[in-house]
Amino acid sequence: MRGPLTHLQSMLLFALIISLAFGTLGRRRPAERLKYAAWSFCLFVIVGVAIGWLMFPFSR
């Protein structure tokens, strides 16, 4: 690793790992697993970015 990950990179990595685990645990068929993993990944990222923007006014 060249250096510490940025906030966004950390969040994306976190979302990717957890989504893949959720997809594999939560569904049986490969197509359903992929769909569920993609869906939860999108939700992780969207909610994360939304909470980030909500906290923006209090950051200074």
Place this chain on the structure above:
Amino acid sequence: MNEPANERPQLEPPVPEPASTQPHKSLEANGREFFALLIGVAGWAVPGLGHALQKMWGRALAVFLAVGALIILGAGMRGNLFTSRGEDAFATLGYFADLGSGAFYALARFLESAGPDVSHSAGDYGTRFLATAGVLNLLSALHAYEAARGRKA
């Protein structure tokens, strides 16, 4: 004379099962419950083992890799790995979350030989990665336990 219209139909008493089959059934149920409990404990101790023992190879591999990746990344970011000597309720809660990763808790302690550094954001993220690894492993162990009990998983 007619019978009253609102007379309740008499229910037939339940037919008891033969006495000889009841202890056998109970033993079988207890055995299955004990096996499920063992599966749950195995799944907690080694991430993915609970599923592997039930030949759910895909899930076992996914849990092992996900928990392992979170532990390696969290320790690499020098996240805080809580100990049993927590000073407040949050530290104790963090300890239980970290302990959820079973044997990988010891691995994280081994990997993080330099100790935690939460003075940077990476260290703070690392703390979350380590705690999430534990909680994810607990969830997976519970899933393996339910599958062993015969619930749809």
